[in-house]
Amino acid sequence: MWKYILGRILQAVPTLVGVSLISFVAMRALGDPAHLVLGDAATAEAIAQYRHEQGLDLPLYLQYAHFIGKALHGDLGYSYRYRSPVFPLLIERLPATITLGLSALGLAILAGVPAGTLAALRRGRRSDAVIRAFGLVGQAVPGFFLALLLIIFFAVQLRWLPTGGTGGWKHLILPSVSLGVLLMAIILRFTRSSLLDALTQDYMRTARSKGLPELLAVFRHAFPNVLIPLITLIALQTSVIFSGAVVTETIFGWPGVGRLVVEAVQGRDFPLLQAVLMFISGAVVLVNLVVDVSYIFLDPRVRYR
Amino acid sequence: MTMGAFARFGGLIKPQRTQEGLLRSGTRRFLTRSANQVGLTILALGIIAALIPPWILPSNPTRVAVQDRFLPPVAFGGTWSHPLGTDTLGRDLGCRLVYAARFTMSVTLLAAMLSMLVGVAAGMFAGYWGRWVDSAISRLVDIQMAFPAIFLAVGVLAVAGSSFLNLVFVLTAVDWVSYARVIRSSVLTIRDREYVEAAGALGAGGSRILFRHLLPNLATPIIVLLTYSAARLMLTESALSFLGLGIVPPASTWGGMTGDGRNYLHDAWWVSTVPGVIIAATVLSINFVGDGLRDAFDPQLK
Numbered sequence: 001m002w003k004y005i006l007g008r009i010l011q012a013v014p015t016l017v018g019v020s021l022i023s024f025v026a027m028r029a030l031g032d033p034a035h036l037v038l039g040d041a042a043t044a045e046a047i048a049q050y051r052h053e054q055g056l057d058l059p060l061y062l063q064y065a066h067f068i069g070k071a072l073h074g075d076l077g078y079s080y081r082y083r084s085p086v087f088p089l090l091i092e093r094l095p096a097t098i099t100l101g102l103s104a105l106g107l108a109i110l111a112g113v114p115a116g117t118l119a120a121l122r123r124g125r126r127s128d129a130v131i132r133a134f135g136l137v138g139q140a141v142p143g144f145f146l147a148l149l150l151i152i153f154f155a156v157q158l159r160w161l162p163t164g165g166t167g168g169w170k171h172l173i174l175p176s177v178s179l180g181v182l183l184m185a186i187i188l189r190f191t192r193s194s195l196l197d198a199l200t201q202d203y204m205r206t207a208r209s210k211g212l213p214e215l216l217a218v219f220r221h222a223f224p225n226v227l228i229p230l231i232t233l234i235a236l237q238t239s240v241i242f243s244g245a246v247v248t249e250t251i252f253g254w255p256g257v258g259r260l261v262v263e264a265v266q267g268r269d270f271p272l273l274q275a276v277l278m279f280i281s282g283a284v285v286l287v288n289l290v291v292d293v294s295y296i297f298l299d300p301r302v303r304y305r
Numbered sequence: 306m307t308m309g310a311f312a313r314f315g316g317l318i319k320p321q322r323t324q325e326g327l328l329r330s331g332t333r334r335f336l337t338r339s340a341n342q343v344g345l346t347i348l349a350l351g352i353i354a355a356l357i358p359p360w361i362l363p364s365n366p367t368r369v370a371v372q373d374r375f376l377p378p379v380a381f382g383g384t385w386s387h388p389l390g391t392d393t394l395g396r397d398l399g400c401r402l403v404y405a406a407r408f409t410m411s412v413t414l415l416a417a418m419l420s421m422l423v424g425v426a427a428g429m430f431a432g433y434w435g436r437w438v439d440s441a442i443s444r445l446v447d448i449q450m451a452f453p454a455i456f457l458a459v460g461v462l463a464v465a466g467s468s469f470l471n472l473v474f475v476l477t478a479v480d481w482v483s484y485a486r487v488i489r490s491s492v493l494t495i496r497d498r499e500y501v502e503a504a505g506a507l508g509a510g511g512s513r514i515l516f517r518h519l520l521p522n523l524a525t526p527i528i529v530l531l532t533y534s535a536a537r538l539m540l541t542e543s544a545l546s547f548l549g550l551g552i553v554p555p556a557s558t559w560g561g562m563t564g565d566g567r568n569y570l571h572d573a574w575w576v577s578t579v580p581g582v583i584i585a586a587t588v589l590s591i592n593f594v595g596d597g598l599r600d601a602f603d604p605q606l607k
Contacts, residue, residue, distance in 0.1 A: 018448035140589035142540050144547045145563060145581030152574050163570075236450075243455035247544050251567070261456060262548060265463040273460050281451040288451075 005293050012289045016282060023278035024067050076275035081267035086275040090257065096166070097256030100248070101241040103176040108183035109234070115184075116191025121218065123196060131188065138185025143244050147178035147251045164253035175252045179244045183237055190233050191226065198222040228299050235291035239284045327602075335601035344593030351587050354406035363397075366404035367555040370395035375573040390575045392565060398579055401562060405580070409558040409587075412469065412542050416476035417535040423477060424484025425527055429515055431485065432492025442489070446482050454479045454541055462550045469552050472545065476538050483537070484530055491526055492519060525602045532595030536588045543584050559584045 042050075051057050055066055070076070076086040119131040154174060155163040162171050198204065199222055207217040245258030253259075257276060264272040335341055359366060364387075373395035379388045389399040431442035458475045465471050495501065496519075504518050543560025545551055551561045559580040566577030 014444050015447045015451060018444060019451050022448065022452075136589060136592060137585070140536070140540075140592055141585045142543050142547075142560070142563075142581065142588075144544060144560075145578070145585060148563070148567065148570060148577050148581065152570055152578070156570055156574075239451065239453040242453035243544075246453075246455045246459060247547065250548060261459055265459055265550070268463070270464065273463060277452065277456055277460050280453060280456060284451045284453065285447075 001296055004296065008289060008292050012285055015285050019281040019285065020068060020071065020278055021064070023274050023281070024064050071278070076279065077271035079264075079269055079272040081264070081269040081272065086272050089260065089272070090276060090279055093255060093257045093260045096254060097242070097245050097249070097258060099172070100175055100179065100245060100254060100256060101238075103172055104180035104244075105183060105234070105237065105241065107176055107180040108187050111180075112184040112187030113191050113230070116188040117195060117223075119188070119192045120195035120199065132192070135185045135188045135192075138181045139189070141181070143178055143182055144247045144251060146181055147174070147248060150174045150178055151251075164251070166253075166255060171252075175248050175254050178251075179241065179248045182244065183240065186237065186240075187230070187234065191230060194226045194229055195222060198225045201225075228295065231291060231298065235288055238287045239281075242280055242284070331602040335597050338597055338600075340593045341597035341601075344590035344597065347586055347590035348594060351406055351410060351590075354403045355410035356407070357403055359404050362400045362403060364400050366396060366400040368396065375569070375576075377573070378575050378579070381575070389579055390573070392562075392576045393569060393573070398562075398576065401557070402559065402580060402583060405557045405559050405562055408469070408552055408556055409539065409542070409560070409584075412472050412476070412552070412558065413535055413539045415473045416480065416538050416542070417531055419473065419477040420480040420534060420538075421484055421527065421531055424481035425488050425523070427481065428485040428488025429492055429519060429523075432489040433496060433511070433515055433519065439489075442485065446485055449478075449482045455544060458541065458545055459548065459550060462545065467550050467553060469556075472542065472552060475545075476541060479541065480534050480538055483534055484527070487526060487530055488523060491523055495519065495522055525598075529595055529599045529602070532591055532598060536591040536595065539584065539588050539591070559587075 055063060058066070074087050076090070078084070079086050079089060082089055115131050115134070119128045122128045151163050151174065154161045161174055164174075165171060195218075199218070201222075203221050204217060207221045208214070212220070242258065245254075245256055246261055247258070248254065249256045249258035250262050257280065261273065261276055263269070264276065370391075371394060373387065373391050374393055376384065376387050376391040376395075378390040378398075379385060381390075387397045387399070389397070389402070391397055392401070427442050427445075431439040458479055461475050461478070462471060465475075501514060501518055504514050509518070542551065542558060543563070546558045546560035547564035547567075549561075549564060551558055554561075557565070562580035563577045563584070566573065566575075566580075569576050
């Protein structure tokens, strides 16, 4: 068990290094940070002095080492646009994105898992066809288009919900739905196909032949086997959620990390952009690591391997 | 010994004939499903729209006519001179959609092809050679998967600037992974088959085995992956263009057009919803075709 945990952690290390390396190289490829900070009017001496102060005249591998050292101490750089360190900015924006992501994911699980289960149990019937069609459409509709439709119907026409911004729970509904539909479609399709798969397994035939009612057999034997790949799938959606958050938060004026990225792009604030990129990708790696390790508690087969 | 065994034996001697048979029966299975017919038809319409030269269009898609701004579609009180309505600059939406089709389609198709080339090559090398090649490529896949696609694409486009080619490269960088993972595991399962061993025993080198023996057997999953990748890329491209990071105006893609109409939801909802419907319909059709191809040619692939 400890070997499994350790192995999994060791596997995440090169990924984290790679993520940081790509973020770092991208930052250097942008051109000279000194020019970006000081502007075109700066004198050659001022630029040389700034480069020296910031360690930009050191060899690249030393710069990378400094970059990592600082990052590990919570110093991710300095934002030109906000004139402040990046890390506190990021921490300030993170709760909004986590709230949005979790409520979208919650909606997606609450709707997607039961719908997928129902579709699998009623395979080939009309309800299955309707649910499948819903899943197909949910995966094909662009998130931004869905967001606009929701705004047009529920905010502009019916005036039930606000068009954007923050405030009470009402402000959370439209962004969560527009981010959650894609996730729901993914979860729904996966639940259906893996449950269909599980229903044909030998253990289900055994359960049926010993006289267990079908529904009981499904929930006691088939469902637990679907759950583990399903949790993996849901964990893999972390990066889908962040991707979707960029568009959703921009449309709804939701003050999260996704909008921070767009603001960084518009303000050509590259240190901010790179820091967010590295931080979020690192978070994705860590979430996947935590989920993999948690299998020890979820799946007895991992424990004894 | 049954007919099946004979057929298989015959297949060994004359591979073309069996393959043609498979191709023909698969195509028939594919074409009999109505979802596939609908998907193919919509896709064909999109491709035809992309091929129509702009000067044939009844009104110039880039011509500004402010006096005609925000005319609604015909079904909502508009006139037949602009059946799908006009946008904020009085440009005909229908003509703009046709004009934008060429950019949407070409970015998506080029990016899907490029990711296919890169991803299939990476997957085949990783699966066939194993050892350090495999670990290196697999780690690269892990790293790539950690970056949320839009984050990475937005970052790179902000730095490198928005252009047609940059868009294609960014999308390729985001999507090659989807091929690499599947192809790697497919290669792992067929690497130890007898025919590969036989080819090796006859003295075939690595590249001959890869391209003459493995690649043909991967054709079906590759084509199915290509359709799913095209659907995903069209959505990613649309989102990037929607955010204003797509190709440069007056050229536009459907996603860009949706983004243009974003600020006029109160006065002119059609400016953004009409292109949005087109994107959704096209992506849905590509997915139909992908599901259809998978079911018709390769039932094992999930």
